[in-house]
Amino acid sequence: MALRQDPNYYVEVAGGGIYPIKTWCFFAEIVDDSLSQMPEFFNRCEVRDITGETASVLFGLEGGPMAFRDLTSGATLFVRYASKCYFSDLATQVLKVEDLSMVKVVQAPLDLLLSLSQYYWDRSRCAACRRPLAAATATQWCARCGAAAYCGAECRARHAPDHGGHCHLCFELSAVLSIDFDRYVEPVPFR
Ligand SMILES: [Zn+2]
Ligand SMILES: [Zn+2]
Structure with a gap:
């Protein structure tokens, strides 16, 4: 989560405005x-992030359509451009989400999503045999999620039963990860 004073995330411009300089996404499991x-x-x-820190997340009610029924314990919450603010008691820091198009909920625990991202987004190796994917070889991709990379059609077919159970989660993760985090042009909503 970014604080608006954090120079890693924001830059102050002439006239007093504050603008983001990179893209980020807060993610945590709903507990x-x-x-x-x-x-x-x-x-x-209430959510717990990768460091074990817990936080309260509140949603603005005018921020657009959102399926609040998806906010269930054990699911993972993603919020692009999340920033902390103080609750009305002026002591508790919370994450207040005003623009609901920046929110995505994936119905899987954070640990599982992290292991999938580490496994499938290591694009240097075949997702089945783990041999290095040489740049020149005919890399094959899972056509449904676009995340799983294989050294050839044989590995893709052999891995289909294993990958099948996680393909839909890889598809969801693709929506989260297919963004250039190193720069900021304009807010990119999830939908
Ligand atoms: Zn392979
Ligand atoms: Zn797939």
């Missing part, structure tokens, strides 16, 4: 969804 279906509590949910 408490007891208030997530209650608009009077801003569909609040």
Whole structure:
């Protein structure tokens, strides 16, 4: 999560404006969804991020369409351009999401998504036999998710039963990861 004063994420421009200089995405697993279906509590949910830190996430109610029923414990929440703010008690830091098009929920635990991203986004190796994918060889890709890379049609076919159970999650991860994180031009919504 970025703080608006953080020079790693924002730059101050003449006239006092603050602009992002890179693209980022906060991600964390939902660990408490007891208030997530209650608009009077801003569909609040509690999340735990990769460092083990917990945070409260609140959603603006005017921010566009969103399926709040997806906010369930055990799912992973992604929020592009997330920034912290202080809750009304001025002591608790929360993540308030105003633009709901920047939110994506994937119905899988964070650990699983991390292991899939490490496995399949290592584009230097065949996802089946783990041999290095030489630049010149005819790399084959899973046509459904576009994430799994293979050294040839044989490996792709052999790995299909293993990959099949995770292909839809790889497809969801592709939507999260197919963005240039090193620069910022304009906000890119998930949909
Ligand atoms: Zn292979
Ligand atoms: Zn696939």
